[in-house]
Amino acid sequence: MAMLLTDEQNMLRDSARSFLQGSAPIDQLRRLRDDASSDGYDRSTWRSMVELGWAGVLIPEEHGGVAMGHVAAGVIAEEMGRTLTASPFLSTAVMGAVAIAKNGSTSQRDRWLPTIADGSINVAVAVDEYRSHSPTLVSTTVQSSGRGFRISGSKSFVADGHVADLILVSGRTSGDDKDENGISLFLVPRDSAGITIERQMMVDSRNSASVQLDDVMVDKDSLVGEVGLGYAALEQVLDAGRACLAAEMLGSAEECLAQTIDYLSTRRQFDRTIGSFQALQHRAAHLFAEIEIGKSAVMRALQALDAGSKERQLIVSVAKSKVGRVAQLAAQEAIQMHGGIGMTDEINIGFFLKRVRVAEALYGDANFHADKFARMRNY
């Protein structure tokens, strides 16, 4: 497959860019932060995104979506990375949608997909329990109980947890820590008895929460897939999220470089534009090269997900690992090349540093994915 966007995807990128830069620029995130917004995102902006079809980007048409695929979802995520737009897009439209569209039963699909596509519910994915991403380390317990299941455990770093209506929870039905077998997935309504959700204030001013489950009862219909065999589905959901996060980080890295080039081209010291100094030119040119390399990994990963390639897990790990490091470099270099002003809250560069740090940790950082990559390559 050619590594190019189709005409349709190019149009999507143009319209996403113009919408986000017009309606949801970084200043919006700054306002949400300064106003201590309780939602952590702007509901009317999200409503507009829903109207543009973004909530249904991975949902089949018969369930109210537009089914444009992962590359299209990545195009949107990349543009959101440029503007650092806060929204439930990743948790709901990407991961929630993939969880249910690809792995849900007919009744789950009929019930939930149209509500995701029309923006009436938010979904959060509650997977992590430990100090860093480890999807096989599941201590949350699940017991069969009469007409359903009883779930207890605590999840942390749940993106959009406190604004979710439905939470995808991984629980252990058998096996030990690190076993892939014995993990099951459940769709838990947030108003179930026994759920306590506490928002965590994050360095990037974006949404994250801890979710405590104390003997939460769910009925049989809430099980996604089969008992004990949820790990493959979970990985599919995570991979969609990882690839789109990589796309988002790519957008952030590109924006960091663009703002840095602008600054280098206008700031004067020693009676000359500082962009004429070779020391800075080489830093910028090296960063450009790293971003170009990362861009290819992102496109390859999104295309692999759309194609259902056998190597998609490997490729997604390459993308998340590579772009994670590239984005950290981009944000740090942007600050360095902006000099003192780069350290202030007044300009926006700092927002990128904070966001790409959180996005890096989310669903596996560069080290997690390098390790996973090496295992997949048998070393």
Added chain:
Amino acid sequence: MNDLNTFRRETRAWLEAHCPSTMRLPLREADDSVWGGRQPTFKNDEQKVWFERMVEKRWTAPEWPVEYGGGGLSKAEGKILREEMKVISARPPLMSFGIWMLGPALLKYGTEAQKQTHLPPITRGEIRWAQGYSEPNSGSDLASLSTRCEQNGDHYLINGQKIWTSFGHKGDWIFVLVRTDFEAAKHDGISLVLVDMAQPGVTTRPIKLLSGASHFCETFFDDARCELDNVVGELNQGWTVAKYLLTHEREMIGGSAIGRAAMRPLSEFVTQQVGLNEQGVLSDPVLRTDVARNEIDALSFLWTTERVADEAKAGQGVGAMSAMLKYYGTELNKRRYELMMYSAGHDALTLDREDHLARDWLRTKGNSIEGGTSEVQLNIVAKRILGLPSV
């Protein structure tokens, strides 16, 4: 599409029938490659047979026009041929600066007579070309070159010295950057001329490198003769041609670095050297991290070469992107060899290893110097892509 499928089927069958089995093994020794020329050397019969069959099929330069000795294939067909050769690991039948560098420049800037005269012998491997660019005092600042070319009746006389002439001592002809206007600004007085090396005015002397090999030469011109019609492009406009040619050189160097990387994953080599522990992971955890990162970079780089090619084909390309690829590919290859040296331990340091790892490792240090240093590539990216100002 159907035509392409047919072409692929026929190409596969032809290669299967005509590529000898030993020509499907990785290139190991220097003499595993065929370079042609007036006095061609072949290591064995199979190498000669493979070369001759591909010459006859006109697939040494598959995408060049038929009238100049090429195969006349479309870009899509050329890609299929490369893919099918890769599938069976077929060796390139002919290594040639004529095919990689001079040919594209002649096709774009050459006169009809120059194309007729010079291109067919290149495709048949009859003339081996060398490149006369760098001079002792003109390395990165190539445009400051001072080799003189002056008209002397019905021909030119060339005087000066070139350096880093790859395989200069084995070349038949050489394309040389010379100064033809001594008053003009430095970029405006340069011409690209074609010179027969079989004359007393041209002598070469191999340079011994730190790897012990001597692929590079100094080339001396003492009243060397060049016919008037052997100027490529317009007189004094050679810098334009030179830059175009350098683009192909950059692609060749960046591409060959990744060609090796794609052929065999680094982790395979390292696993063989270091071994796995009982958990099935590389026994050296620090090295494992470095190897994984290098492989992640290598795959991402490989996909970037594909993406850049796709963009170029779709007319969305950025010309200076070859500078980025040259920079990244060569630096990546140097890191790859450093990791190979770490993984092979003491054994890497001996000179009698069958895979001559130490020599190859030493050779890679030139990757980021030849064809424009990494710093020159970064300059090009900064100015031509990022639009940063000159001093």
